Amino acid sequence: MTALLAALVALVxxxxxAAPASAAAPPSGCVPEIPLDDTAGAERLLARVDALEAAxxxxxxxxxxxxxxxxxxxxxxxxxxxxxxxxxVVATPDVYRIATVNGxxxxxxxxxxxxxxLPAYPMTGRQAVTTWFDSAITPILQVVHxxxxxxxxxxxxxxxxxxxxxxxxxxLITPAKSATDMNVATGRSALVFEGSGGVCKTLTARGAFAHxxxxxxxxxxxxxxxxxxxxxxxxxxxxxxVSQPATVAxxxx
Numbered sequence: 001m002t003a004l005l006a007a008l009v010a011l012v013x014x015x016x017x018a019a020p021a022s023a024a025a026p027p028s029g030c031v032p033e034i035p036l037d038d039t040a041g042a043e044r045l046l047a048r049v050d051a052l053e054a055a056x057x058x059x060x061x062x063x064x065x066x067x068x069x070x071x072x073x074x075x076x077x078x079x080x081x082x083x084x085x086x087x088x089v090v091a092t093p094d095v096y097r098i099a100t101v102n103g104x105x106x107x108x109x110x111x112x113x114x115x116x117x118l119p120a121y122p123m124t125g126r127q128a129v130t131t132w133f134d135s136a137i138t139p140i141l142q143v144v145h146x147x148x149x150x151x152x153x154x155x156x157x158x159x160x161x162x163x164x165x166x167x168x169x170x171x172l173i174t175p176a177k178s179a180t181d182m183n184v185a186t187g188r189s190a191l192v193f194e195g196s197g198g199v200c201k202t203l204t205a206r207g208a209f210a211h212x213x214x215x216x217x218x219x220x221x222x223x224x225x226x227x228x229x230x231x232x233x234x235x236x237x238x239x240x241x242v243s244q245p246a247t248v249a250x251x252x253x
Contacts, residue, residue, distance in 0.1 A: 146187030
């Protein structure tokens, strides 16, 4: 058992349960705030999109709002996919059953990332690491650790997630970089969770690391069953590396 896993076991067994946050849900099991079963609902939807666009929201933010409020998941592919970067490895999430609390199994999903080489360009915008599931869970607590490969950037931990809900967790990290190291060279996020919905399910877990450089930043982050959405501030100088999926059986609510 790793030191991180041991610390999480001690924390989840000794601390109070965190109330799960609301989620941007997929069509299955989602109860829309804006139902589209009549003309009035359709008009409300169009008015909501108009308001989001008037407020300067980008497509990713609009999609996230519509997923949460109207249970809509975009069917059309994005016009241009975000490329990956060759010097970054995002491992398939490791998922462990760690305890039984009040008769319910408790699990932890950990996503690791590792830069194989130091990027040559400056990094001023935030980076993001996410873990998400294709079906709802009950989040309990979350943490991210990251560090450099030398003593210049020692390990840093944070529980302040940019997004955490019934479909996963995402963290935004402000980078720091020198000529030989950076504070996000390697790291691991962890989400402790239980099942949801009163049934036993098989879940698929994935992880991703969103990388920015030069002046590009990630202004917002959300997580849904279809995956994370990022509020990129530019379409250039960005990369998204996604892990292979992990299958987790018998997660019972």
